Amino acid sequence: MSMMTTATLLSAALLLLVPGILTKESVETSPIQLMIVNSISNAPNVTHTTEIVFRGILLGAMRRLQETNTDFKFTYREDPNYGPFLVSVNGVAGDDAEHTYWELLVKNSNGVIIRPDVGIGCYIPNPNDTIILKFTKW
Numbered sequence: 001m002s003m004m005t006t007a008t009l010l011s012a013a014l015l016l017l018v019p020g021i022l023t024k025e026s027v028e029t030s031p032i033q034l035m036i037v038n039s040i041s042n043a044p045n046v047t048h049t050t051e052i053v054f055r056g057i058l059l060g061a062m063r064r065l066q067e068t069n070t071d072f073k074f075t076y077r078e079d080p081n082y083g084p085f086l087v088s089v090n091g092v093a094g095d096d097a098e099h100t101y102w103e104l105l106v107k108n109s110n111g112v113i114i115r116p117d118v119g120i121g122c123y124i125p126n127p128n129d130t131i132i133l134k135f136t137k138w
């Protein structure tokens with residue numbers, strides 16, 4: 001087979017593959033839980049299920065949940081160095097004067113709770129993680 005024919009065949013094969021890789025239908029999602037805890041008011045915890053794409057960031061899963069569930073709303077502000085800082089969940093906002101904030105914790109599928117060392121824009125949940133957004137004091 002000539003070099004030319006091989007190159008033509010390869011490009012044809014690529015053209016066939018690329019749309020399959022890029023279409024939205026091929027994006028697989030995994031479930032994660034999002035638990036909202038208010039350790040200050042002691043309001044009952046609320047847990048939602050949402051979806052994460054492969055290696056997707058937590059902020060993406062939170063946006064997906066906000067779009068589909070009217071019981072979940074959040075706001076964030078953009079920090080020049082660290083990116084999105086979670087300011088409020090369902091109207092409850094952290095306040096510097098009162099030393100309150102939304103802490104980000106993660107309970108993995110083995111039940112171990114960690115405190116990620118990055119925020120909602122950088123954290124990449126694992127499938128079946130429970131993300132805990134905990135209103136607390138610093």
Ligand code: B12
Pocket residue numbers: 079081082083084085086087096101102103104105115116117118119120122138
């Ligand atoms: C104090 C502090 C906090 C305080 C800030 C309160 C306040 N108003 O002062 C509180 C307790 C709220 C906090 C929270 C968190 N923090 Co903090 N925090 C710090 C710390 C120790 C000092 C920041 C500071 O005062 N700098 C000096 C001032 C003058 O500069 P500044 O730019 O104005 O500082 C602001 C930002 O740093 C911002 N900020 C603080 N933490 C975070 C985290 C994220 C993700 C963002 C976007 C912004 C942000 O708040 C500061 C005051 O407005 C730094 C570590 C360090 N030594 O720098 C970590 C640090 C910035 N925090 C960090 C983290 C991970 C968090 C949390 C995500 C922890 C968690 N798992 O919950 C949460 C944020 C959750 C959310 N709601 O989005 C990481 C960020 C790393 C990264 N690349 O994302 C750092 C670097 C520590 C670390 N683990 O390495 N934090």
